Structure formats: structure tokens, C-alpha cells
Amino acid sequence: MLSATNLERRDAQSGTVLLHPTSLHLRAGEHGVVMGPSGAGKSVLMRSLALLDAPDGGELRFLGEPVGGHEVPAYRARVAYVAQRPALFAGTVEDNLRLPYTLLQHRRRRFAPDVIVALLEAADRPASFLGKAARDLSGGEAQLLNLLRVVQLAPAILLLDEPTSALDALATAMVEALLRRWADGNAGETATLWVTHDPSQARRVGNRFFRMQGARLEELGGVP
Amino acid sequence: MNAPYLAISWPSLLLAASLVLINGAVSLALRLGLEKKLAIAALRTVVQLLLIGMILEWVFAIDRWYVVLAILALMTLIAGRAAAGRGSIRYRGMGLDAIVSVSASSWLVTALGLFAVIRIDPWYRPQYAIPILGMILGNTLTGVSLGLERITEELSARRAQVETLLSLGATRWEAFRLPAQQAVRAGMMPVINAMTVVGLVSLPGMMTGQVLAGQAPGQAIRYQIVIMFLIAAASGLGTVAAVLLVYRRVFSRAHCFLFWRLEERGKTG
Numbered sequence: 001m002l003s004a005t006n007l008e009r010r011d012a013q014s015g016t017v018l019l020h021p022t023s024l025h026l027r028a029g030e031h032g033v034v035m036g037p038s039g040a041g042k043s044v045l046m047r048s049l050a051l052l053d054a055p056d057g058g059e060l061r062f063l064g065e066p067v068g069g070h071e072v073p074a075y076r077a078r079v080a081y082v083a084q085r086p087a088l089f090a091g092t093v094e095d096n097l098r099l100p101y102t103l104l105q106h107r108r109r110r111f112a113p114d115v116i117v118a119l120l121e122a123a124d125r126p127a128s129f130l131g132k133a134a135r136d137l138s139g140g141e142a143q144l145l146n147l148l149r150v151v152q153l154a155p156a157i158l159l160l161d162e163p164t165s166a167l168d169a170l171a172t173a174m175v176e177a178l179l180r181r182w183a184d185g186n187a188g189e190t191a192t193l194w195v196t197h198d199p200s201q202a203r204r205v206g207n208r209f210f211r212m213q214g215a216r217l218e219e220l221g222g223v224p
Numbered sequence: 225m226n227a228p229y230l231a232i233s234w235p236s237l238l239l240a241a242s243l244v245l246i247n248g249a250v251s252l253a254l255r256l257g258l259e260k261k262l263a264i265a266a267l268r269t270v271v272q273l274l275l276i277g278m279i280l281e282w283v284f285a286i287d288r289w290y291v292v293l294a295i296l297a298l299m300t301l302i303a304g305r306a307a308a309g310r311g312s313i314r315y316r317g318m319g320l321d322a323i324v325s326v327s328a329s330s331w332l333v334t335a336l337g338l339f340a341v342i343r344i345d346p347w348y349r350p351q352y353a354i355p356i357l358g359m360i361l362g363n364t365l366t367g368v369s370l371g372l373e374r375i376t377e378e379l380s381a382r383r384a385q386v387e388t389l390l391s392l393g394a395t396r397w398e399a400f401r402l403p404a405q406q407a408v409r410a411g412m413m414p415v416i417n418a419m420t421v422v423g424l425v426s427l428p429g430m431m432t433g434q435v436l437a438g439q440a441p442g443q444a445i446r447y448q449i450v451i452m453f454l455i456a457a458a459s460g461l462g463t464v465a466a467v468l469l470v471y472r473r474v475f476s477r478a479h480c481f482l483f484w485r486l487e488e489r490g491k492t493g
Contacts, residue, residue, distance in 0.1 A: 012484060052387060054480050072479040077393030087384035105393035150392065 001063060001191050002026040002049065002079060002157055008057035009048050018044045021058060022217045024193075024210075026157065031183075032193045033206030034217070041215040042195045046161045049193065050081035063156075077105050080155040084162040086146030088134040093145050096134050100153055115152055122181035123174045140171025147175060151182045158182075160194040164201065176205060229438055241270065280354065289348040296357050300327045303361040307466075311373030313380050315485045321469040322368055329462035330357060330364045337454040359430065359451055360458045363415060367459035368466045371411030375470050376486055378403035383483050396475035404467050411463030415456045422452060 002025070009019035019041050026032060034042050047053045051060070051072050060067050067075045089096055098111045117127050123144055137145060143163060150158065158179070164172040183190050196202055202209065202223075209220040244266045251258040283291055304323030308314075334357045338344050344352045379386065382403055389399040422428060430451060434444035474482050 012482075050391060051478065052390060052480060054476060054478050069478060073390075073393045073395050076391055076479075081391040083384065083387070083391075085384065087382075087388040089385065100392045103389070103392065103394045103398050105395070146388075153392070 001028050003061040003064075004049060004058065005061075006058035007045075007048055007055050007060060009044055009053060010056045017215055019048060019055075020214075020216045023058075024049075024217065026191045026193060028191055029188045030191045030208055031206050032191075032208045032210055033202040034193060034195045034210045034212055035197065035199070035202060036212035040212040041217075042212045043161055044215070045212065045217060046081060046159045046193065046195060050076060050079060050159050052076075052081060073103075073105050077153060078155055079157040079159065080150045080153070081159045082147060082150055082161060082163050084165055086142045088137070088142055088145065091134060092130065093132050093134060093137070094130040096145055097130070097149055097152065100149060106153060109153070112152070116148060119148055119151060119178060119181060123178045125174075138171075140167045140174060143167060143171065143175060144178065147178055151178065154186065156186075156190055158190070158192045158194075160192060162195050162197070165197060172201070176201075179205070241266070280350070283350050283354070287350070289346070292348040292350045292353055295350075295354060299354075299358060299361055300330065303327075303330070303365040307365045307369040308372065310369045311376055312489050313376040313486050314489050315376065315470075315473055315487060317473060318372065318376075321466060321473070322372060325462045325465035325469060326361065326364050326368050329368075329458045329465055330360045333454050333458035333461065334360050336457075337450060341450055341454075355430070356451065356454070360455055363418075363455040364458045364462040366414050367411040367463040370414070371407045371463035371466045372470065374410040375403055375407035375467050378406050379470075379474060379483070380486050383481070386481050386483075390479060390481060396479040396481070397471075399479075399481065400471050400475060404471070407467050408460075408463050411466070412460050415459045419452055419456060422448070428452075 004022060004024045006021040006023055007019065008017075008021045010017055022045060024032075024045075034045065036042055044053070048055050049060070051067065062075055062079060089099060097116060100106050101109055101111050113130075116130065120127060120129055125141075125144065129141070132141075134142075134145070143166075147163065160179075164175050167175065179192070183192070192205070194202075194205055196205075209223060211218050211220055244262065247262050248259055250256070251262060279295070283295060301323065304326040305319065307326050308319045308322035334353075337356060337360075338352060339347065342352060342356075386399045386403070390396070418426070428448050428451070431444045431448040434447060435441055474485055476482055
């Protein structure tokens, strides 16, 4: 589905290498886990794959087509990046969930409460969650909302940049359950790339394993 | 309504100037330590105004279009530079963006005011062109500087929100919209406030001046209304232009947010 060839990133100001030429091919049903020390370039890789930062070299293909220029918003809607710290907007949970439908990219879609309620069920949350004020949410609830906001749009690939590293065990379980529901609901037509520091989480959510060190990515033979 | 204009003599000027001694006495009595600052400020008032008075008399006397144009350009440059001076965050090219947005909007609106509304003749008549552009520049500079300050701060503070929107499939414009609205609102606020209270709380200096010079209040007020709207238009236009120029700097064609271009002032990088 997603195919990066010799993707490269350098710091725009100092020219320091942030990501050595990296190739990565993610097929449907694959769930890659990226581990490695802080500052190794894991976020750089994820942001480059999401085209949040423009690569300085290499090629990125999605479903066989090269991506760039004005197709980037459409690509980002299909290959969605989820940051470690969720950014919420003023208003309620529902306001935040409705926000993407105000974008040009999703103008033909409609907010579907029943989809959300089903996903909330997977995360063990009542429907009244929708009426909560975004600023009153706990860290775990905020990340849950962040993920719901992305998952409701049925992306093909999720780039998860340490989505649970700031959460407790319970909230982490909630997030994993929600993501499992999303993957199951799309019958293998999805893939994820998941950055984590937690080896047990890596074993729970991954079926391919990578290690990032010194801005280089290497695939590991088996479970870490 | 044709009482003679009352000229101010040098001794009268000195009498007025001595009033600053009141402030000096207050400073001494309350030990505010402001005497030196007061003295310098008072001196600057006198010197700067005498200087501009001499320049204006000279400009009016020689009455050449290129001299007027040069003065207008210099005023514009100073205003543009001042507009980029605020705020804690800056980016490469901010000074240029400030000058471009201040000058483009002020000149456009001033031209409209001078040629279409007031209809001056000859087209460069300095008695009109210089003070009117001056008033417009002064207000546009406030709008532009507030707009620039706000947009750079909003974009830095809301980086996560901007990137979240981009991640959800927003175009760069959609990601920019919310901070831009805040910034344009901030830039337009002073002129809206001024229009709200004009005549009730504040009697604008130009109107007061015209009345003092013997002009009928009816005409003075017409002038003031024209000026008010020219100021509002230029200031709004300038703010929008500045915000749009920032948009061009911090978003790439591939819809990336180039947040690293926004730097804290004083940091070299």
C-alpha cells in the first residue's frame, strides 16, 4: 500500500541529516512497529511518511501512485498521522469529531453518530462522552478523541507516533481496542506503522518489527 | 464665523513649554526619578516638531512633485520598519513583508482619497498629500504590526492544531484559516474602537485643528469622516495583506507547515 524508496530528510537550516535514505514497503494487513532510543529519528520518519515535512530525497508511493503537490491533503486523509500529544479544539467532543467534515477534503461525507457510538463501545465509553467539553478530558480521553476523529474518516493507513506513551495501562488498552476495531472493520485493507517504547505493546500490536538508530531504519528478523 | 486666526508667538510658546515643569516638580516631589526622561522627551517634542515644521515649509515652498514623493516614500519606509518591530516571534523577510503591506495598502487608499474623494489639484499638493498619508500610515502601521504579532504567535502556539488539521486532510489554507481570523480581528480592532468612540470620547486632532484654524465644524467633520474611512480601509487592507504574506512564508506548495521559519526574537539560527 505504502512504499517509500530512499526517503531522506535534512534539517532545513543546519543541513544535518535527520533521516538517512530509508526504504520501507508496507502491505495491507501489515502492522509495523518502530522502536529505538529518543532522538533516533522515529518521529522524523513518521512525519516524512505523512508528508508533514517534505522529504529532501527519495520517492513515496501510495497504492502505486507517487504523491506530492496538490494531492497531499487527499493523501494525508488516507494515510493519517497521529501525534503523541493530541491537539483538540474548543467545544465538545462532538464538535471536535465534526471538525474534519468542514474540510474540503471530506465535504461529501457526513458525520455518522452511529459509527462513533460503535467505536466508543469498543473503547468502553458511553455515548454521553460526545457531550463532554474537550478541555475537561483526561489525557487518555483526549487521545481517544484524537483517534476517533481520525478513524471515523476510514483512513487506509495509520501512522501512530507514540500514541499511548503518555497514557496509563487502562487508557492504553482502550486505545489499542479502538484501533483493533478499526482494523477489523476494514477487513485487512489497512496497515499501521506504530512507534512505541514498550516491547510488550510492540508484541501486542505488531507483525513486523523495525529498529531506528542514528537516523537509520533496520528491519528486525522477529519479535524483539 | 470669520474670526481672525490667532497666531502663537514665541513668548507664548515658552509659557506653554514651561508647563512641563509641573511634571518635573511632581517627579521630584514623589521621587519618581523621571526628570531626565522628561527633559529629553520635552526636548524631543520641540526639536522634532520644529524640524518637521521647517521641512514642511520648505516642501510647500518649492512645491515639486518629486520632493513630495520622496517625503511620502520616506514616511512609508519608517512606518513599515516600525510595523515589524513588535512581537516576540519573527521570521526571515518579516521586515520586507511589513513594508510591503503597509505601503501597498496606505498608498492605494490614500490615492483613492486624494484623487477620487478630495480631488486635489495638482495631484501631489503637499498640504493634503503629506498629512493625509501620514494619518493613514500611522493607523495602518498599528494594524499591520498587531496582525503580524498575532499571526506569528498564533501559529507558534497552535502548531499542534495546525498540524492536526493538515493530518486530517486539510489544505494549507484550511489549516491557516483559524489563526488568520484571529490575527485579522486583532489588527482591525483599534480602528473599529476608534470609529466607535469618535466624537464621543475623542475629538480627532485633525478636526480640532481645522476648527481652530477657522474652518466651519460642518466641513471639518466631513473631512474627519472621510479620513476615518480611509484609515479603516487602509488598516484593514494592510492587516489582511500582512497575514497573507505570512501565509506564503510558512506554508509550502505541498501543504507543509514550515513552522521552523518562525523564530523567537533575539535567537540567532
